[in-house]
Amino acid sequence: MLKQSDPLDVLFAALADPSRRSMIDRLSRGSASVSELAAPLDMSLPAVQQHLNVLEASGIVSTRKVGRVRSCSLEPDVLNQAQQWIADRRTLWAHRLDRLGMFLTEDPSAVGIGKGETK
Amino acid sequence: MLKQSDPLDVLFAALADPSRRSMIDRLSRGSASVSELAAPLDMSLPAVQQHLNVLEASGIVSTRKVGRVRSCSLEPDVLNQAQQWIADRRTLWAHRLDRLGMFLTEDPSAVGIGKGETK
DNA sequence: AGAATACTTAAGCACATGCTTAAGCAATCG
DNA sequence: CGATTGCTTAAGCATGTGCTTAAGTATTCT
Structure with missing residues (x-):
C-alpha cells in the first residue's frame, strides 16, 4: 500500500505502446474479440492478452466474456x-x-x- | 536502424511519469533552471536530469545553456x-x-x- | 464422448527504466 | 588565484516491461 500510482500514470503508460494504440484503434471502430485484436499484431496471443490487461487496468478498455469468447470494447470517456x-x-x-x-x-x-x- | 519508434511512443511515455508531469507543470508556469525544476522533487539532481533528457527527447521541453545555468522551457505545440x-x-x-x-x-x-x- | 476453439495461466528471459553515489568540469565569486 | 555553484557524466543496481513457450481450462462442434 506504499505505492499507489496516479491514474494518469497508468493511462499515459497504456497509450505509450504502439501495439496497444493499434488495439485501441481497432476498438474505436467497434468492439472485438481477443483473437480479432491479436490478428494484425505479429505476436503471440498471450502477449496480446498482457497488453489487453494493461488497457483494462487503465480503464480505456472494458471486456466481458460471453461463452468462450471475450468481447472487448472501448471506454472513450476515460x-x-x-x-x-x-x-x-x-x-x-x-x-x-x-x-x-x-x-x-x-x-x-x-x-x-x-x-x-x-x- | 531496425527500431525507430513512433514519436507518440516517446511522447506518451514521457507523460507517463509523475515526476516528469510535475516538471511540465512547473514549466507551464514559466521557464526554469535545472535546479529549480529539481527543488520540489525529492530525488538527486542527476535523476532530475535524466527525466529532463526524456522530456527533451520527446520534444515537450527545450533547453539552452546560458553561462553555467541551463534554462528549460515548454514547447506546448508538441x-x-x-x-x-x-x-x-x-x-x-x-x-x-x-x-x-x-x-x-x-x-x-x-x-x-x-x-x-x-x- | 472426443476434438477443436478461444482463451488463460505460469514461468522464464532479455532489455529498459528509475534511481543511486562518486567524480568531473565549466562559469562565477571573494 | 582558489572556492563555490550549477550542472554533467559514468557506473551500478533493483525493479519493471514485453515478449516467449508450454501447459492448462472452459465452451462448442461433430
Missing part, C-alpha cells in the same frame, strides 16, 4: 482525463504569456520577478 | 500530437455509434454484420 491534463497545461502556458505581456506593458509588480521568470 | 491522437479515436468511436444507429433504424447493409460488430 481518455478525457488525459486530454484534460494536456489542455490544462496548454492553458497555463498561454496564461504565462499573458503575465509576460502584462510585465512588458504595464505593471511589473504583477509578475514573479527574480524567480527566473524573466530569463 | 502536445498537439498527443491531443490529436486522442481526439481522433474519440471521433472514430462516435462514428461507430452513427453506424450502429444506421443499423437500428434504416439500412442493415451499411453496417458490418457478422464480424462481431452487433455483439
Whole structure:
C-alpha cells in the first residue's frame, strides 16, 4: 500500500505502446474479440492478452466474456482525463504569456520577478 | 536502424511519469533552471536530469545553456500530437455509434454484420 | 464422448527504466 | 588565484516491461 500510482500514470503508460494504440484503434471502430485484436499484431496471443490487461487496468478498455469468447470494447470517456491534463497545461502556458505581456506593458509588480521568470 | 519508434511512443511515455508531469507543470508556469525544476522533487539532481533528457527527447521541453545555468522551457505545440491522437479515436468511436444507429433504424447493409460488430 | 476453439495461466528471459553515489568540469565569486 | 555553484557524466543496481513457450481450462462442434 506504499505505492499507489496516479491514474494518469497508468493511462499515459497504456497509450505509450504502439501495439496497444493499434488495439485501441481497432476498438474505436467497434468492439472485438481477443483473437480479432491479436490478428494484425505479429505476436503471440498471450502477449496480446498482457497488453489487453494493461488497457483494462487503465480503464480505456472494458471486456466481458460471453461463452468462450471475450468481447472487448472501448471506454472513450476515460481518455478525457488525459486530454484534460494536456489542455490544462496548454492553458497555463498561454496564461504565462499573458503575465509576460502584462510585465512588458504595464505593471511589473504583477509578475514573479527574480524567480527566473524573466530569463 | 531496425527500431525507430513512433514519436507518440516517446511522447506518451514521457507523460507517463509523475515526476516528469510535475516538471511540465512547473514549466507551464514559466521557464526554469535545472535546479529549480529539481527543488520540489525529492530525488538527486542527476535523476532530475535524466527525466529532463526524456522530456527533451520527446520534444515537450527545450533547453539552452546560458553561462553555467541551463534554462528549460515548454514547447506546448508538441502536445498537439498527443491531443490529436486522442481526439481522433474519440471521433472514430462516435462514428461507430452513427453506424450502429444506421443499423437500428434504416439500412442493415451499411453496417458490418457478422464480424462481431452487433455483439 | 472426443476434438477443436478461444482463451488463460505460469514461468522464464532479455532489455529498459528509475534511481543511486562518486567524480568531473565549466562559469562565477571573494 | 582558489572556492563555490550549477550542472554533467559514468557506473551500478533493483525493479519493471514485453515478449516467449508450454501447459492448462472452459465452451462448442461433430
